[in-house]
Every structure is written in C-alpha cells, then in structure tokens.
Amino acid sequence: MSNHRASQFELLHRHYPLATNQIELSPLALDALDDGTLDQAQALGLRPMVWSPLAGGRLFSGKEPRTVRVREEMSSIAARLGVSLATLAYAWVLRHPSRPHPITGTGRIEGLAEAVAALSLPLEAEDWYAIWTASQGHPVP
C-alpha cells in the first residue's frame, strides 16, 4: 500500500492483512510524524517504507527559506559527526521507532554507500529534534 491514511490502512488491513504502508518522510516532509500514519505503523509492528528520504534531492539544492534553514542545521550536525548530509538524512529517518525502511532514489554507488553508512550512525535525540525544529520553524511546544 502507498500513501494510505491511517484510517484507510486500518480499514483495508482488517480485511486484507497488509505488510507495509509506503509513505513520505524526510527532514522536509514531517506530516507522517503527526497524522497518525507512523503511530499506526509502530502500534501494528508493520515497518513503513519511506519514499524520498532526501526530499527527492531538494535537501541539497532547494532554495526555499525552510530548506536552506534545514540544510544549514543538518550541515553543522553532519560536520560534527563526520558524515555526509545524505547519511545524516537517512539516519534521521531510521531513528524513528517505527523502524522505517528508506527507499533511496540515488543512481550512484557512492549515494548507496551514504545510505548504508546511516545504519551505523546512532543519532542522539537532541540532534534529531534540532533537525525537526529547523524544519518546523519553531521549537517543540
């Protein structure tokens, strides 16, 4: 299933046991964190698949103020941790307790290596929330 709201997933899952919901999640796409989608995945123990974990590449080149803000915050954290921006983005997705499977869209071997590197990058909650905050534009309420 792809991009199903929690209510749609719940209804279908009742009749046809589903394995996963493929949803968007990245430092620039936070909806699934708050709309019940990831809560449901976690509650059912069905690991979500995550598309556009790098926001389709916008993370690296987007010019919108929000994107620039997120990139600056992430670049500073990535430099401190000694990893690339892409690796930090994958690690940010992987840190969610629903244990997502990110789907990379890179066409480069080095891009795949940056994804794999995230598997061994445990991200502190403080860094995770700093990225969330930069994206949201305000601190945790």
Ligand SMILES: NC(=O)c1ccc[n+]([C@@H]2O[C@H](COP(=O)([O-])OP(=O)(O)OC[C@H]3O[C@@H](n4cnc5c(N)ncnc54)[C@H](OP(=O)(O)O)[C@@H]3O)[C@@H](O)[C@H]2O)c1
């Ligand atoms: N279910 C749905 O509604 C839905 C919607 C969209 C996508 N998808 C699926 O999810 C997959 C992944 O989505 P996506 O392609 O948007 O994923 P993504 O991994 O967020 O973005 C991939 C893009 O980021 C670029 N990129 C990666 N590393 C970079 C770097 N260090 N610097 C600059 N650019 C970089 C890639 O270019 P390079 O190739 O040069 O690395 C590529 O153009 C798709 O292939 C598709 O199967 C599903």
